[in-house]
Amino acid sequence: MDWSALSLSLKLALATTLLLLPLAVLLARPLAWSNFVGKGLVEALVALPLVLPPTVLGFYLLLAMGGNSALGGAWHSLTGRTLVFSFDGLLLASLIFNLPFAVQPIQRAFDAVPREAREAAWCCGLSSWRTLWRVELPLAWPGLLSAIVLTFAHTLGEFGVVLMVGGNIADETRTVAISIYDRVQAFDESGAATMSALLVAISFVAIASLNMLTRRIGKGGQDTGHEL
Amino acid sequence: MSSKSLSVTLQQTRPIPLDCTLECAPGELISLVGPSGSGKSTVLRCIAGLHRPQQGRVECSGTVWFDAARGLALPPQQRRIGMVFQNYSLLPHLSAADNVALGLEHLPAGERIEKANEWLARVHLEGLEQRRPNQLSGGQQQRVALARALAREPQALLLDEPFSAVDQVTRRKLQQELARLRRELAIPIVLVTHDLDEARMLSDRMVLLHHGVSLQSGLPEDVMTRPANAAIARLVGLSNLFEGRIAPPSVTGMTRLESIGLQLEVAHNPGFAPGDKVSWVIPPEGILLHRRDRPARGDAENPVTGLVADCLAFGPYTQVVLLPEGGELPLSFSIPSHVAQRDGIAAGMAARVTLLSQAIHLMPPEKSD
Amino acid sequence: MSDRPLIKGWLTICSLVVCCVMASFCSAQTAPTVAAAADLKFALPELAQAFESASGRKLRLSFGSSGMFAQQITQGAPFELFFSADESYVLMLQQAGRTVDAGKLYALGRIALFIPNGSPIQADNNLRDLATAARDGRLKRLAMANPEHAPYGRAAREALQHNGLWELVSDKLALGENAAQAAQFATSGSAQAGLIPLTLARAPELVAKGAFVTLPESWHQPLKQRMVLIQGGGETARLFYGFMQTPAAQAILVRHGFALP
Numbered sequence: 036m037d038w039s040a041l042s043l044s045l046k047l048a049l050a051t052t053l054l055l056l057p058l059a060v061l062l063a064r065p066l067a068w069s070n071f072v073g074k075g076l077v078e079a080l081v082a083l084p085l086v087l088p089p090t091v092l093g094f095y096l097l098l099a100m101g102g103n104s105a106l107g108g109a110w111h112s113l114t115g116r117t118l119v120f121s122f123d124g125l126l127l128a129s130l131i132f133n134l135p136f137a138v139q140p141i142q143r144a145f146d147a148v149p150r151e152a153r154e155a156a157w158c159c160g161l162s163s164w165r166t167l168w169r170v171e172l173p174l175a176w177p178g179l180l181s182a183i184v185l186t187f188a189h190t191l192g193e194f195g196v197v198l199m200v201g202g203n204i205a206d207e208t209r210t211v212a213i214s215i216y217d218r219v220q221a222f223d224e225s226g227a228a229t230m231s232a233l234l235v236a237i238s239f240v241a242i243a244s245l246n247m248l249t250r251r252i253g254k255g256g257q258d259t260g261h262e263l
Numbered sequence: 264m265s266s267k268s269l270s271v272t273l274q275q276t277r278p279i280p281l282d283c284t285l286e287c288a289p290g291e292l293i294s295l296v297g298p299s300g301s302g303k304s305t306v307l308r309c310i311a312g313l314h315r316p317q318q319g320r321v322e323c324s325g326t327v328w329f330d331a332a333r334g335l336a337l338p339p340q341q342r343r344i345g346m347v348f349q350n351y352s353l354l355p356h357l358s359a360a361d362n363v364a365l366g367l368e369h370l371p372a373g374e375r376i377e378k379a380n381e382w383l384a385r386v387h388l389e390g391l392e393q394r395r396p397n398q399l400s401g402g403q404q405q406r407v408a409l410a411r412a413l414a415r416e417p418q419a420l421l422l423d424e425p426f427s428a429v430d431q432v433t434r435r436k437l438q439q440e441l442a443r444l445r446r447e448l449a450i451p452i453v454l455v456t457h458d459l460d461e462a463r464m465l466s467d468r469m470v471l472l473h474h475g476v477s478l479q480s481g482l483p484e485d486v487m488t489r490p491a492n493a494a495i496a497r498l499v500g501l502s503n504l505f506e507g508r509i510a511p512p513s514v515t516g517m518t519r520l521e522s523i524g525l526q527l528e529v530a531h532n533p534g535f536a537p538g539d540k541v542s543w544v545i546p547p548e549g550i551l552l553h554r555r556d557r558p559a560r561g562d563a564e565n566p567v568t569g570l571v572a573d574c575l576a577f578g579p580y581t582q583v584v585l586l587p588e589g590g591e592l593p594l595s596f597s598i599p600s601h602v603a604q605r606d607g608i609a610a611g612m613a614a615r616v617t618l619l620s621q622a623i624h625l626m627p628p629e630k631s632d
Numbered sequence: 633m634s635d636r637p638l639i640k641g642w643l644t645i646c647s648l649v650v651c652c653v654m655a656s657f658c659s660a661q662t663a664p665t666v667a668a669a670a671d672l673k674f675a676l677p678e679l680a681q682a683f684e685s686a687s688g689r690k691l692r693l694s695f696g697s698s699g700m701f702a703q704q705i706t707q708g709a710p711f712e713l714f715f716s717a718d719e720s721y722v723l724m725l726q727q728a729g730r731t732v733d734a735g736k737l738y739a740l741g742r743i744a745l746f747i748p749n750g751s752p753i754q755a756d757n758n759l760r761d762l763a764t765a766a767r768d769g770r771l772k773r774l775a776m777a778n779p780e781h782a783p784y785g786r787a788a789r790e791a792l793q794h795n796g797l798w799e800l801v802s803d804k805l806a807l808g809e810n811a812a813q814a815a816q817f818a819t820s821g822s823a824q825a826g827l828i829p830l831t832l833a834r835a836p837e838l839v840a841k842g843a844f845v846t847l848p849e850s851w852h853q854p855l856k857q858r859m860v861l862i863q864g865g866g867e868t869a870r871l872f873y874g875f876m877q878t879p880a881a882q883a884i885l886v887r888h889g890f891a892l893p
């Protein structure tokens with residue numbers, strides 16, 4: 036059992052979820068309620084990580100963040116560390132490849148918020164931000180919960196992109212998924228088996244609790260309409 | 264118009280055509296009526312700031328809320344309005360008190376709760392402050408919506424078909440509530456409704472909207488019994504609509520109208536001269552049935568004899584359709600059911616009615632295509 | 633506002649997370665990372681352990697194909713010491729200015745034919761049975777490392793070409809991303825034979841799973857295994873580099889099946 040890999044995975048998943056959630060809300064809002072030029076394009080871009088093979092994503096991320104790139108160079112001069120093969124780079128990659136998992140459930144939940152509820156809030160004098168906080172988010176909470184759980188679970192399980200962008204560096208980028216791969220190659224089947232079982236358990240518990248929570252709290256008169 | 268009134272002019276061609284002008288003084292309740300699709304809700308949304316028309320101007324209490332020429336369009340938050348939606352739009356995750364307090368964010372927390380409870384008491388909902396909307400009946404929810412709109416002390420109150428989603432009995436009660444409340448409010452109130460009776464009951468003035476154009480504005484009685492033209496007459500549901508021609512005046516100086524085989528005397532109308540073609544209309548309440556056993560003096564006014572073509576009892580009132588002798592088109596009117604029973608009115612029998620000359624309303628002729 | 637406690641709670645959690653992440657950075661920075669060719673998978677942990685007992689300093693080990701590590705180091709990967717299974721990668725990095733110097737040869741690599749238990753193929757050191765099995769269909773899959781970026785894969789290909797077997801088996805290959813993965817394929821039951829590093833074939837973990845024969849080194853270009861310090865490395869890496877040249881370290885290497893240069 037590679038405890039440092041587990042702690043690294045949990046850190047990555049937690050950090051990604053916390054940072055991505057507000058970003059996803061800001062992105063999902065106009066996608067749900069405005070009609071702007073290029074909206075279809077933005078939606079397609081957001082959905083891209085769902086369909087692209089992780090190696091393609093990893094390849095482009097490596098290109099964009101590598102030591103020879105503008106971004107990588109800037110990061111290096113700022114912090115003295117590389118962006119690739121580091122936790123920071125992994126976090127950045129994680130924010131990108133989790134985008135659809137965070138944005139889409141929130142967008143669907145926002146879609147379900149009746150327009151009149153927002154209009155009523157505006158007519159009561161609530162600004163756009165206050166309306167978001169007091170009306171839109173409380174009514175869209177199942178979508179937020181979905182986004183949190185999906186992002187968390189997906190980050191724990193991501194492999195291809197992590198391997199390409201992070202390498203396999205202990206305490207830095209060796210997540211549980213990578214560690215399992217590593218253990219298999221080291222002929223440590225029991226180690227691999229333990230960690231695999233743990234990941235399955237965590238993912239299962241996450242999704243089961245999401246369904247349960249959504250259903251139970253959702254029974255209080257609100258329509259949730261969302262299940263995995 | 265005093266500076267506290269609401270004055271609205273709106274024009275647009277897209278997405279639906281609009282050409283509407285209205286004024287509402289403080290303390291006045293005007294109703295916006297018209298068939299569905301006539302743009303009434305759109306007009307209200309323009310006043311609220313939820314929709315931005317291509318051209319126009321909205322001003323209330325001296326503040327300009329919208330002026331297309333100057334490119335000024337205040338968002339709803341910056342217009343002090345109270346809006347009641349058709350489907351209440353109460354926030355399901357907040358209690359009644361919290362819903363009412365939604366518009367009171369500018370007050371400190373303690374004052375907010377106090378005011379919210381105060382308003383809920385005013386709409387007779389004390390004791391129900393902590394209930395969620397799904398624990399309240401339709402009528403109660405609408406009262407909360409009303410309290411929410413008014414708690415902010417808005418400069419104008421806008422109601423979008425507020426009573427159409429509730430049952431008849433509740434609707435009556437809510438209408439009475441509104442009628443009572445408005446006596447204490449010194450702000451312009453605009454009520455959108457498709458129910459002409461409701462408009463008649465509640466509003467001081469009625470604005471009739473059709474295809475986005477404001478056709479006539481005036482006292483409800485006037486709009487409904489003295490429409491400006493035949494099209495409006497149809498919109499307000501007047502069925503006794505006919506064409507006719509002005510004849511030379513009678514010996515008594517009254518204007519005479521020839522129509523549907525009848526010779527009628529009508530009140531003098533300087534807008535029409537002998538020989539003119541006119542449209543005319545008479546509301547059902549302008550037709551009085553003669554009692555066969557007890558003739559009255561009034562029977563001499565515009566008497567019309569005919570045959571009852573149809574007699575339909577609608578609860579306390581009975582609809583009668585009369586085919587005038589020598590006439591081509593039917594007249595419809597209503598009488599209390601007990602009178603119909605007493606006089607034994609039935610289809611096929613002869614009857615005599617008086618057309619009150621004061622009730623006959625002349626209008627320009629309809630253009631024939 | 634009833635929302636204040638909620639916002640406060642959320643912000644507290646966020647700052648806690650950020651602090652934890654930051655803290656973990658600080659602690660993880662000290663142990664240097666070592667990139668090592670996969671054939672050192674069993675030898676290097678023992679060497680690192682010996683080094684730690686002697687000096688009290690820790691190392692972080694990463695195993696993979698030499699070519700992949702060379703790529704990553706070119707991209708700026710923060711390894712401080714690189715054990716390559718083929719010196720050409722080290723020299724390439726030196727020319728790119730990534731290394732301190734040209735490094736040092738630490739071992740010579742050998743390949744072995746590994747036959748897992750239950751395989752219908754015989755282990756003979758001139759690959760005769762392998763050739764027959766390829767023709768008569770007993771051989772369905774042959775595991776080896778990817779010749780494109782793993783030196784042991786290149787050596788395996790050269791050995792096969794030397795015996796005129798390359799065309800015969802080239803459509804039956806199961807390519808491992810590195811030599812250790814190739815060994816893993818060979819033992820997984822999905823390949824009937826494998827060409828893997830001798831050091832892995834000899835390891836206790838594999839010995840129980842099959843039989844092996846060492847192949848002559850004349851069949852391939854020598855696997856000159858070179859180690860080198862990467863620019864920007866720290867003292868621990870330098871000390872380990874030195875340790876690797878001590879007799880104690882060399883004894884461990886020999887015990888695992890490496891030939892000294």
